[in-house]
Amino acid sequence: MSAPADSKPAEPVAEVVATPPAPRQFPWIKAAPWLYTIALFVIWEASVHLFALPQYVLPAPSVILGAIIQYWPTIWTNSVQTLYTTLVGFAMAVAGGLALGLLVGWSRFIYAGLYPLMIGFNAIPKVAVVPILVIWFGIGDVPAILTAFLIAFFPIVVNVATGLATIEPEMEDVLRALGAKKMDVMLKVGIPRSMPYFFGSLKIAITLAFVGSVISETIAANSGLGHMMLAAQSQFNVPLVFAGLIMLAIEGIAMYALMAWIEQRTTGWAHRSGMAQGN
Amino acid sequence: MTSHLVTIDNVDMRYGGPGGTLAVSGLTLHVDKGEFTAVVGPSGCGKSTLMKLVTGLHIPQVGAITVAGKEVTEPVSIVGMAFQNPTLLPWRTTLDNILLPLEIVQRHRRRLRANKAEYVEKAEHLLETVGLKGFGDKYPWQLSGGMQQRANLCRALIHEPDLLMLDEPFGALDAFTREELWCVIRDLHHETDVTIQLVTHDLREAVFLADRIFVMSARPGRIIDTHSVPFERPRDLEVMYTAEFTDLVHDLRGQIAQARTEQLEAAQ
Numbered sequence: 342m343s344a345p346a347d348s349k350p351a352e353p354v355a356e357v358v359a360t361p362p363a364p365r366q367f368p369w370i371k372a373a374p375w376l377y378t379i380a381l382f383v384i385w386e387a388s389v390h391l392f393a394l395p396q397y398v399l400p401a402p403s404v405i406l407g408a409i410i411q412y413w414p415t416i417w418t419n420s421v422q423t424l425y426t427t428l429v430g431f432a433m434a435v436a437g438g439l440a441l442g443l444l445v446g447w448s449r450f451i452y453a454g455l456y457p458l459m460i461g462f463n464a465i466p467k468v469a470v471v472p473i474l475v476i477w478f479g480i481g482d483v484p485a486i487l488t489a490f491l492i493a494f495f496p497i498v499v500n501v502a503t504g505l506a507t508i509e510p511e512m513e514d515v516l517r518a519l520g521a522k523k524m525d526v527m528l529k530v531g532i533p534r535s536m537p538y539f540f541g542s543l544k545i546a547i548t549l550a551f552v553g554s555v556i557s558e559t560i561a562a563n564s565g566l567g568h569m570m571l572a573a574q575s576q577f578n579v580p581l582v583f584a585g586l587i588m589l590a591i592e593g594i595a596m597y598a599l600m601a602w603i604e605q606r607t608t609g610w611a612h613r614s615g616m617a618q619g620n
Numbered sequence: 621m622t623s624h625l626v627t628i629d630n631v632d633m634r635y636g637g638p639g640g641t642l643a644v645s646g647l648t649l650h651v652d653k654g655e656f657t658a659v660v661g662p663s664g665c666g667k668s669t670l671m672k673l674v675t676g677l678h679i680p681q682v683g684a685i686t687v688a689g690k691e692v693t694e695p696v697s698i699v700g701m702a703f704q705n706p707t708l709l710p711w712r713t714t715l716d717n718i719l720l721p722l723e724i725v726q727r728h729r730r731r732l733r734a735n736k737a738e739y740v741e742k743a744e745h746l747l748e749t750v751g752l753k754g755f756g757d758k759y760p761w762q763l764s765g766g767m768q769q770r771a772n773l774c775r776a777l778i779h780e781p782d783l784l785m786l787d788e789p790f791g792a793l794d795a796f797t798r799e800e801l802w803c804v805i806r807d808l809h810h811e812t813d814v815t816i817q818l819v820t821h822d823l824r825e826a827v828f829l830a831d832r833i834f835v836m837s838a839r840p841g842r843i844i845d846t847h848s849v850p851f852e853r854p855r856d857l858e859v860m861y862t863a864e865f866t867d868l869v870h871d872l873r874g875q876i877a878q879a880r881t882e883q884l885e886a887a888q
Contacts, residue, residue, distance in 0.1 A: 512707040518675040519724040519779070521698040546840065551703050610711045610759060 347420040405587060408580035416581075419569040420588045423554055426482055426565065427592075430489025431550040438494050438546070439539065442501025446535065447527065452502065463495045468556050475561045484561055489553035493546040500542035504535025537611035540604035547596045551589065624676055625783060625815050626651040631683035633669055634650060637709045643669040645840035646801075647683070651817060653782075656809050658818045658826035658833045660872060662880040666841030667819040671785050674817070675699045697725050699783045700776035704791040706768040708760035708775075715756035718743045725779045739778075743824075750804050751812075758795040766797035770804065777808070786818045790825065799857060804827055820874060823869045823876075829858055835875050838883030845875055 382402045388394070388528035389401040396404060409416060445452050467488055508530055516526050557569025566585045573581035605612075631647040634640050644666040651657050659667050672678040673685055676695040685692040687699075700721070708717045722728040722739055732739060747756055750770040761767055769789060776784055786805075790798045806829060809816055819825050825834050829847055833847040847868065851859050859865055 372761050509705065509707050511703040511705050512709075514672070514675075514677055515703070515707065515776075516720075516724055518677055518695050518697070518699055518701050519721050520695050520726060521724045525724055529720065530709065533709070536711075608711075610761070 378408025397577055397579045400583055404580050405583045408584045412581055416584055416588060419564055419566045422564045423566040424592055426485040427489050427554040430486040430494055431547055433490040434493035434497055434546055439501055442498045446502040446505025467492045467553055471557050471560045480561045485554040485557040488557040489550040492553035493550040496542045496545045500538040501535050504538035505531045537608040540608050543600040544597055548593060549598050551593050610620045624650040625653045625688060627686040629684050631680040633680045636802055642840040646842045649834055649843050654815055656815050656831045658820060658830035659786050660826050661836030662838050665836040665838055668787055671787050673821055676843045686726050698781055699785055700781035701785045702772045702776040702789045706772040708768055710760055713757050713759055714771045715743055718778050721779045728779055746777055751772055762808045784814050784816045788820055823872045824860060827868050838879045
């Protein structure tokens with residue numbers, strides 16, 4: 342990924358006698374994620390049969406697949422519900438985190454004042470906030486959305502503020518000597534510079550947003566994967582519990598991949614220039 | 621009196637309020653229009669402070685600085701700056717990096733949109749001058765260190781500054797690239813009427829490029845000696861291998877070594 346796009350592999354020297362082209366290698370690296378995933382499920386399936394584990398302890402992947410097919414309408418409704426609360430909370434975290442990050446990175450006074458508060462706030466386990474949210478907003482979508490928002494918010498703020506705070510002093514000198522105002526420095530340098538940090542933080546934030554919404558669903562909700570899993574657990578329907586887990590993993594991976602793709606598309610220059618590695 | 625582009629008169633600059641570090645004290649010097657001056661001295665002598673004073677990034681507590689007939693009380697936009705770190709923005713092409721100052725300086729930013737082609741042409745011409753013709757659409761990370769520093773010079777020159785301040789711009793380059801860029805700067809100075817002030821640790825660089833060399837004392841910095849460089853222009857790199865050149869470098873070295881020793885003794 343770090344090789345410049347214009348570097349081509351060296352051309353073979355013309356004098357060399359043409360050798361038959363080497364047989365195409367199997368793309369092991371590209372196939373690795375699939376191979377490892379398949380291996381995990383194969384080992385899982387084999388272990389369950391080998392050790393004769395009862396279904397209520399650890400269902401085999403084939404049983405989970407059966408449960409997914411059997412309960413598909415329920416699973417689908419609840420997956421969409423969880424995805425919806427997660428994405429709404431995530432969108433709020435992006436808007437709020439970006440705004441607060443810019444504010445905190447803008448002024449040393451605001452930074453100094455707000456930073457300890459944010460650290461303290463971030464240290465609170467979000468599961469402890471859910472009961473309060475339920476008192477305020479009742480059982481339903483709102484606590485799940487807000488929990489997702491609260492948990493995903495912090496990494497975005499910190500990353501955006503870091504991008505702004507690490508402007509090279511020489512760069513600022515060059516611009517200020519030309520008569521640039523703080524606003525100019527922010528628009529020309531600070532904000533573009535913080536974008537790789539921002540898009541990088543989205544991958545972390547979306548994963549955390551799922552954690553937030555599912556926590557809230559398991560405590561106080563009438564729908565969503567968290568609620569479904571809790572209900573299935575109370576009926577000892579362990580394959581359905583695991584089906585919920587699998588769906589959460591799929592949603593999480595899909596959203597992570599989407600964020601990684603957005604990051605790559607918007608701030609590819611940061612990977613090329615090495616800035617994303619903190620240079 | 622009017623021919624001085626920069627006049628620094630008995631300036632004190634202290635960082636961090638009363639009781640803070642006194643960076644320069646009793647600093648007095650003047651630079652004529654079109655002149656090429658260099659500032660050398662032991663490390664930590666306030667050379668970079670001098671740059672920030674002249675560009676108006678710092679305002680001294682004592683004394684006055686006049687640039688182009690006006691006392692400096694805020695950043696002066698007739699100055700271009702280049703540092704050792706090229707600080708090109710990685711999300712802009714080389715050409716857009718060079719055009720950046722035009723988006724800042726008041727008298728250009730109003731005209732930029734309507735006269736883009738004219739400015740782009742000027743930037744292309746500058747790129748050609750420094751030997752980067754055709755590299756305008758490359759990104760900084762596709763350029764070598766020496767090429768980035770060339771682009772940095774273009775960025776410092778695009779708004780046609782009267783004064784070019786260079787803070788060790790060639791410090792991080794290999795010896796041959798450095799010599800090439802010395803020649804680029806020499807030719808730029810020859811072809812335009814820009815006034816250049818170079819802050820450097822490299823004494824050969826100072827002697828090769830400058831008309832006059834200021835030697836600064838250890839902190840708090842002040843000018844302890846001024847050398848006029850006798851070599852005629854245009855100078856060839858060969859001038860560095862003459863006895864006169866070596867003698868002047870040797871003198872400078874002696875003065876700076878002594879300033880360092882005095883500082884160490886004072887510290888004990």
